[in-house]
Amino acid sequence: MAAPEEGLPAVDAPRVRAPFVVVKCKDCSKEHVIFSRPASPVNCSICGAPLASPTGGRGNFLGEVVRTVA
Numbered sequence: 759m760a761a762p763e764e765g766l767p768a769v770d771a772p773r774v775r776a777p778f779v780v781v782k783c784k785d786c787s788k789e790h791v792i793f794s795r796p797a798s799p800v801n802c803s804i805c806g807a808p809l810a811s812p813t814g815g816r817g818n819f820l821g822e823v824v825r826t827v828a
């Protein structure tokens with residue numbers, strides 16, 4: 759029998775359950791509240807610098823994650 763989980767990445771259960779994170783832009787220090795699992799790239803609304811990129815799960819945050827927002 760084929761292993762049903764073959765091809766699925768071994769991902770740790772997410773420890774951060776908060777749906778939103780506050781990410782500070784590296785370029786202009788503007789803080790943005792963005793979804794923790796973005797479906798599309800998120801850019802700074804002020805200067806356009808990338809803040810997060812989608813990974814299929816929890817986003818890859820390119821700015822400083824200041825805190826999470828429940």
Ligand SMILES: [Zn+2]
Nearest residue numbers: 783786802805
């Ligand atoms: Zn910015």
